[in-house]
Amino acid sequence: MPHALPEPNWPSQEEAQRSLLFSPLKVGAFTAPTRSWIPAMVPWRATEEGEVTQDVLDWYGRFAEGQPGVLVIEATGIRDVASGPLLRIGHDRYIPGLKRIVDEVRKRSQGKTRLLIQLIDFLSIRRRPEPSKFFERFLVIEERHRVGLKSVTGESSWLHASEVDVRKALADLPNDSIEQILDDREWEALQFGARQRVWDLHEPAIEELPRTLPTLFADAARRAQEAGFDGVELHYAHAYTMASFLSPLNQRTDGYGTTLEGRLRLPLEVLAAVRERVGQDYTVGCRYLGDEVIEGGGRLADALSYATAFAAAGMDFLSISKGGKFEDAKQPRVGQSAYPYTGASGLECMPTVRMEETPFGRNLPLSHAIRQSVRDEGFDIPVIGAGGIASFVQAEQALQNGDCDLIASARQSLADPDWWLKMRQGQGASVRRCKFTNYCEGLDQKHKQVTCQLWDKDKETPDTCGSKPALSLDGKRRLTPPPMPRS
Numbered sequence: 306m307p308h309a310l311p312e313p314n315w316p317s318q319e320e321a322q323r324s325l326l327f328s329p330l331k332v333g334a335f336t337a338p339t340r341s342w343i344p345a346m347v348p349w350r351a352t353e354e355g356e357v358t359q360d361v362l363d364w365y366g367r368f369a370e371g372q373p374g375v376l377v378i379e380a381t382g383i384r385d386v387a388s389g390p391l392l393r394i395g396h397d398r399y400i401p402g403l404k405r406i407v408d409e410v411r412k413r414s415q416g417k418t419r420l421l422i423q424l425i426d427f428l429s430i431r432r433r434p435e436p437s438k439f440f441e442r443f444l445v446i447e448e449r450h451r452v453g454l455k456s457v458t459g460e461s462s463w464l465h466a467s468e469v470d471v472r473k474a475l476a477d478l479p480n481d482s483i484e485q486i487l488d489d490r491e492w493e494a495l496q497f498g499a500r501q502r503v504w505d506l507h508e509p510a511i512e513e514l515p516r517t518l519p520t521l522f523a524d525a526a527r528r529a530q531e532a533g534f535d536g537v538e539l540h541y542a543h544a545y546t547m548a549s550f551l552s553p554l555n556q557r558t559d560g561y562g563t564t565l566e567g568r569l570r571l572p573l574e575v576l577a578a579v580r581e582r583v584g585q586d587y588t589v590g591c592r593y594l595g596d597e598v599i600e601g602g603g604r605l606a607d608a609l610s611y612a613t614a615f616a617a618a619g620m621d622f623l624s625i626s627k628g629g630k631f632e633d634a635k636q637p638r639v640g641q642s643a644y645p646y647t648g649a650s651g652l653e654c655m656p657t658v659r660m661e662e663t664p665f666g667r668n669l670p671l672s673h674a675i676r677q678s679v680r681d682e683g684f685d686i687p688v689i690g691a692g693g694i695a696s697f698v699q700a701e702q703a704l705q706n707g708d709c710d711l712i713a714s715a716r717q718s719l720a721d722p723d724w725w726l727k728m729r730q731g732q733g734a735s736v737r738r739c740k741f742t743n744y745c746e747g748l749d750q751k752h753k754q755v756t757c758q759l760w761d762k763d764k765e766t767p768d769t770c771g772s773k774p775a776l777s778l779d780g781k782r783r784l785t786p787p788p789m790p791r792s
Contacts, residue, residue: 307658310740311665313696315733325704326697326712327729332375332687333588333621335419335535339374340704341725342689342713344592344624345423345538347379347391348755350784355382355393357402360754360775360784362409363768367785369414370769371722372729375711376410376418380425380540383525389752394424394525400532407533413769420533423592424525425540426518426547428501428511431494433637439495440476444487450475453486497636497643503549504557514546515561515571519578526579526589536588536621539575543629543654544645547572548594551611553603554632565610572611573618580619590622590686591615595671598628598650605671609678616684623679624689624713625672629654644750655716656693658741666699666708668692673708689713695739697728719745720757723789735790754778760786 321327327339350360368376382388385395393399403422410420434443444450446468454463454474463471475483484492493500505511526537541547549555550571555562561571572591579589593615595608612623633648646654656664672690679686690709694700695717703709717724721737728736737759744758754777761782768774769788777784 308660308663308665310658310738311696311699313733313736313738314698315736316697316701316728316731318729318731321697321729321731324697324701326700330374330687330710332419332711333536333590334586335588337374337419337711338417339372339725339729340711341373341700342375342624342711343368343373343377343718343722344689344691344713344715345377345379345540346715346719346755347749349390349749349752350754351390351392353387353390355388355391355395355399357392357399357405361392362405363775363785365406366409366413367769368718368722369410369412369418370789371718371725372414372417373718373725374419376414376420377538378406378420378422378534380423380545381525383424383426383521388427394422394528395521397528400528403529403532403534419535421536421538421588421590422529422532422534423538423540424522424529425545426521427545428503428549430500430631430642431498432642433496433498433639434494435639436495437476440472443494443499444472444475444491446471449488450486457482457485497634500631500643503546504555504562506557506559512559515559515574518546518571519575522575523578523582526587527582530583530587536590537579537583538624539572539579539589539591541572541591541593542626543594544631547575548597551593551603551607552597553607554599554601565607569611569614573614576615576618576620585619588621590620590624592624592626594627594629595625595668595675596627596653597630598653599630599632602630602632602650605674608671608675612675612679613682613684616679616682616686620686622687622689622711623675624691625668625675625709626691627653627668627671646746646750655743655746656741657743664693664741665695666693666703669694669703669708673706676707676709687711691715693741695741697733716741716743716745719755720759720786722786726789737786754782754784756782756784757786763787 381392381394529537597603628650630650631645634643635647656667669690676688687710689711691713694714700712717739720739724736748755766787775784
């Protein structure tokens, strides 16, 4: 049976005013007017070249109307490379568009929301191939494949067969025989799509990451500063490059892996490069994992060590997430890419009402332990908690209990961007409550424009400007929530 949503026990306006949730907090160089935080969500509304569109402005402007203390712009690519309708910041030509987001958020939040942008790097991942194409085009034939064919078929002629014949023979074998012949990475490429790892030192671009990434992140942070953002969030979480350096799975042998110190080396060098570029009076924090939730991956003990190192190096905040890895992702269909939020680690990252244990506040024990650890070491940097937080009582108790210093809520904020403002004004009864079914995540998985099932079918209610609402590319879904009713 799905878990029922917890009783909201919405506060009166007076209770909200007395709460920790709606009190200010210094975050690096700025002060957040409240401890409400909307973490980065990718809405797939940019152009294919990563440029800001009117839909992007409408999306972030709509969140700003709820006046969260901090709003984090989606994971934004630091390289100037094709990445679909995801925002980019890998060239100076993106600065004017990003400045438009800053101006829109300032205007529609009435200057009450601080704005960060999340900076991300990611490695190559290919779609799961058609088996015939894999054997015809992608597999590099080596002597071991011929030896494998001999072993499976019992025919020595394969040792001297042409490459064309070897490819055809492999494609015609049953899967259990193919698995015996291919190595682990080849088998994965066939079943899931080829994926780069940070320890693929035989690839020059991967070997050079410690030399290239600090400059790429620093240049991106400088552009964010020039565009007017209040700070940057370095993406050190989930299935992406920097999280992969931090993972115990990272077995690079060049000083950037294997040991705890080696795994921390590049993340700290990136932070140092960013700090040198933007100066001390600019907020720089990171989002990273309290638990990878995969076999052989990092656990809380690793996260505690990272937290102390980050704090000592001058990180201004730590935003804690969990899971979301490729290693346990479900097998994609042919022609699609693996998605890192489909396995057990993904479910822990975005818990739903259908999981066995309660999803609500599920990841707060991680942020609590990390916060306590950095406090014990003498650091007072803010820690952001997340994971199924969708009521005033949850949020306020988490703050009072020392689970975190700010409350991050993505899906509830998507369901109703005004819920922060409604709580502050004593109008909690009108909050549109997230169902935690991950409908939105299903759209993200397909790289469709992300919406919410609670409002995306409403094609009639005018938007904030009184105009007819914009619709998704297929014309079936509303792209922004209806506006908050005026009292």
